[in-house]
Amino acid sequence: MDTHFFDRATALTADGAGRWQGRTDAAYANMVGPYGGITAATALQAICQHPDRLGDPVSLTVNFCAALTDGAFDVSARAVRTNRSTQHWVIEIQQGGETVLTATALTAVRRETWGSQDEPAPRVLSPNAIGKPNMAAPVEWVKRYDIRMVEGAIPRVWDGTGEHSRTTLWVRDEPPRALDFPSLAALCDVFFPRVWLRRATRVPAGTVSMTVYFHVGTAELAAVGEGWLLGQAQASVMRNGYFDQRGQLWSQAGALLATTHQVVYYKE
Amino acid sequence: MDTHFFDRATALTADGAGRWQGRTDAAYANMVGPYGGITAATALQAICQHPDRLGDPVSLTVNFCAALTDGAFDVSARAVRTNRSTQHWVIEIQQGGETVLTATALTAVRRETWGSQDEPAPRVLSPNAIGKPNMAAPVEWVKRYDIRMVEGAIPRVWDGTGEHSRTTLWVRDEPPRALDFPSLAALCDVFFPRVWLRRATRVPAGTVSMTVYFHVGTAELAAVGEGWLLGQAQASVMRNGYFDQRGQLWSQAGALLATTHQVVYYKE
Numbered sequence: 001m002d003t004h005f006f007d008r009a010t011a012l013t014a015d016g017a018g019r020w021q022g023r024t025d026a027a028y029a030n031m032v033g034p035y036g037g038i039t040a041a042t043a044l045q046a047i048c049q050h051p052d053r054l055g056d057p058v059s060l061t062v063n064f065c066a067a068l069t070d071g072a073f074d075v076s077a078r079a080v081r082t083n084r085s086t087q088h089w090v091i092e093i094q095q096g097g098e099t100v101l102t103a104t105a106l107t108a109v110r111r112e113t114w115g116s117q118d119e120p121a122p123r124v125l126s127p128n129a130i131g132k133p134n135m136a137a138p139v140e141w142v143k144r145y146d147i148r149m150v151e152g153a154i155p156r157v158w159d160g161t162g163e164h165s166r167t168t169l170w171v172r173d174e175p176p177r178a179l180d181f182p183s184l185a186a187l188c189d190v191f192f193p194r195v196w197l198r199r200a201t202r203v204p205a206g207t208v209s210m211t212v213y214f215h216v217g218t219a220e221l222a223a224v225g226e227g228w229l230l231g232q233a234q235a236s237v238m239r240n241g242y243f244d245q246r247g248q249l250w251s252q253a254g255a256l257l258a259t260t261h262q263v264v265y266y267k268e
Numbered sequence: 269m270d271t272h273f274f275d276r277a278t279a280l281t282a283d284g285a286g287r288w289q290g291r292t293d294a295a296y297a298n299m300v301g302p303y304g305g306i307t308a309a310t311a312l313q314a315i316c317q318h319p320d321r322l323g324d325p326v327s328l329t330v331n332f333c334a335a336l337t338d339g340a341f342d343v344s345a346r347a348v349r350t351n352r353s354t355q356h357w358v359i360e361i362q363q364g365g366e367t368v369l370t371a372t373a374l375t376a377v378r379r380e381t382w383g384s385q386d387e388p389a390p391r392v393l394s395p396n397a398i399g400k401p402n403m404a405a406p407v408e409w410v411k412r413y414d415i416r417m418v419e420g421a422i423p424r425v426w427d428g429t430g431e432h433s434r435t436t437l438w439v440r441d442e443p444p445r446a447l448d449f450p451s452l453a454a455l456c457d458v459f460f461p462r463v464w465l466r467r468a469t470r471v472p473a474g475t476v477s478m479t480v481y482f483h484v485g486t487a488e489l490a491a492v493g494e495g496w497l498l499g500q501a502q503a504s505v506m507r508n509g510y511f512d513q514r515g516q517l518w519s520q521a522g523a524l525l526a527t528t529h530q531v532v533y534y535k536e
Contacts, residue, residue: 058510059477059531061329063372065349065356080360080367081333086476086533088333090358090370092348099348102358104331104370106476106531110508113536116466118433119504165386198384208354208374209327211479213512213531215505236387236516237483237524240378242326244481244527246514248504256505259512261529263327263374263481265354268381 004177005144006186009038010045012075020046020075022093024068028141033067035141036207037189041182043091043103046077048181053079054087055109056218057181061211062091062103069095085109110217119259121250124150127170127228145190146174150230154192155200162200166234167191176226179257181214184221187229187249188212188260194235194245195266205266208242212260220255228252233260241265272445273412274454277306278313280343288314288343290361292336296409301335303409304475305457309450311359311371314345316449321347322355323377324486325449329479330359330371337363353377378485387527389518392418395438395496413458414442418498422460423468430468434502435459444494447525449482452489455517456480456528459501462513463534466503473534476510480528488523496520501528509533 009025028038040062047053074094081088086108093101130148137143138154152167171190173183193205233247245262277293296306308330315321342362349356354376361369398416405411406422420435439458441451461473501515513530 059331061372061477061479063327063356063374066351080370083334088331088367088370099356102348102356102372104329104372104477106331108509108533110510113507113509113534114467115505115507117505117507118466118502198386199382209329209372209479211329211477211529213510213529215507215510215512217508234386236527237383237385239381239383239385239483240485241376241381242378242481242483244483246527246529259504259514259529261479261481261514261527265376266381 006173006177006183010042010182012045012049018050018077021072022075023072024070026140028144030139030141033069035189036064036210037186038141039068039101040189040210041186042075043093043101044105044185045182046075046091047089047105047107050077053107054082055085055107057214058106058108059211059213060103060105060185061209062101063209064101064207066100068100073100117256119248119256121230121254122168122232124168124230130170144174145171147171147190152197154196158200158202160199160201162198165194165198166232167197168232170228171231172226172228178226179221179224181221184214184249184258185212188247188258190231191233191245191247193264193266194233195238195243198235198238203267205264207262207264210260210262212258214258216255216257224251229257238266274441274445274451278310278450280313280317286318286345289340290343291340292338294408296412298407298409301337303457304332304478305454306409307336307369308457308478309454310343311361311369312373312453313450314343314359315357315373315375318345321375322350323353323375325482326374326376327479327481328371328373328453329477330369331477332369332475334368336368341368385524387516387524389498389522390436390500392436392498398438412442413439415439415458420465422464426468426470428467428469430466433462433466434500435465436500438496439499440494440496446494447489447492449489452482452517452526453480455497456515456526458499459513459515461532461534462501462503463506463511466506471534471536473532475530475532478528478530480526482526484523484525492519492525497525506534
């Protein structure tokens with residue numbers, strides 16, 4: 001079987017203790033540099049491959065310091081604190097000796113406890129009922145996902161008439177691929193800039209910081225497998241060049257797998 | 269005039285380029301170590317005092333790696349990338365050579381743009397109508413704030429009957445103090461653990477990572493001055509030892525000043 005696009009794009013070659021080399025992949029090209037989600041996934045990949053890792057990812061924050069240029073990059077991941085059941089990480093990606101991404105993460109051995117999910121998945125039509133997307137992918141990375149819009153699609157007409165910033169969509173890797181922590185992190189960045197929807201105006205925009213909280217462990221991810229995820233994202237406020245985005249990703253069975261937040265730069 | 273508790277607790281003494289020394293303050297003591305909000309504020313303080321800083325804080329993520337012990341600590345803040353109008357920071361706090369906190373932050377020169385606030389402040393009774401709190405502060409740091417509960421107070425009876433995790437409250441420093449970025453960061457951590465409310469059961473809990481997005485600049489903070497903030501926080505999901513919390517802080521005039529997120533450890 002051929003290597004999946006996702007595995008090829010996030011592949012890392014060990015380059016000493018806690019150091020790896022990666023390479024941008026044209027399959028995930030964005031307007032400038034690669035899709036932020038694939039870079040975030042690569043940062044998490046370094047931790048997942050680290051021989052000293054304790055437990056599963058619980059939180060990940062990535063800061064996009066500069067657009068990556070096409071080609072090789074260096075990843076370093078360092079466990080700065082290891083407790084009995086938790087571990088704190090600092091990650092950095094560099095190109096030509098310059099920092100292009102910083103990240104911090106928490107991994108933990110999770111134990112079974114009392115629990116409650118108070119944010120239910122919205123009730124929407126199934127992915128099959130919505131059917132295949134009928135629009136051209138505006139950039140290459142969009143072809144790496146099967147996205148079925150439920151509400152809040154990219155405006156067809158840029159006429160400044162937007163009223164809200166909420167998008168609800170079904171999504172999975174294209175072709176389908178069994179879900180893991182790096183691919184879930186990448187999926188958290190799948191929503192196009194909220195400001196485009198809110199304003200029905202296309203302005204330059206780019207994520208500067210993204211946080212993902214993982215609410216499930218390896219077994220629950222395995223249960224999702226190649227299944228669909230239901231995602232929802234919206235902004236609270238857009239002001240003087242930056243807006244926030246909060247998002248949720250549920251399994252088709254309704255389990256809240258991840259909550260995610262971004263702050264996004266926009267122009268004008 | 270005496271130094272305000274907050275300024276005393278977040279005071280830093282320069283200790284070389286990008287290095288400072290601070291000291292925990294009994295006025296902000298929590299059950300174990302200091303209030304997380306004051307430690308987050310101290311990390312941000314280092315950036316605000318850094319001679320190379322460009323612009324105002326836009327995002328801050330702090331990871332609480334271990335409880336601070338009472339006494340001195342070392343803070344380092346490094347600008348890892350400076351662009352034309354944005355700057356990315358990595359911050360670390362150590363005690364005895366061990367990392368107790370890591371943080372990343374973005375500062376930026378913000379320009380006036382189109383904007384929209386789509387998350388209005390909830391309509392609630394005024395702080396004066398609610399009146400002074402009539403409960404004893406369970407830990408010292410709570411005395412540093414005037415908190416007027418609108419809904420979702422700490423349960424009076426721990427009988428396992430909780431139904432939701434939402435708290436709405438008015439808050440300001442006690443005594444009042446003009447709002448700035450560090451004090452706004454500290455205020456983002458003012459909500460008690462959501463799991464206590466949701467379960468009406470008191471279990472050990474502690475924030476492991478907190479993110480703050482700042483939606484206003486220096487001028488808008490100055491306009492709030494010593495005024496009240498309206499805060500709201502709730503969880504989406506609690507599962508296997510960790511829950512999330514999302515929160516908002518508005519000025520009394522209704523401006524969304526900050527949105528904030530946490531992932532919190534809980535036992536049992």
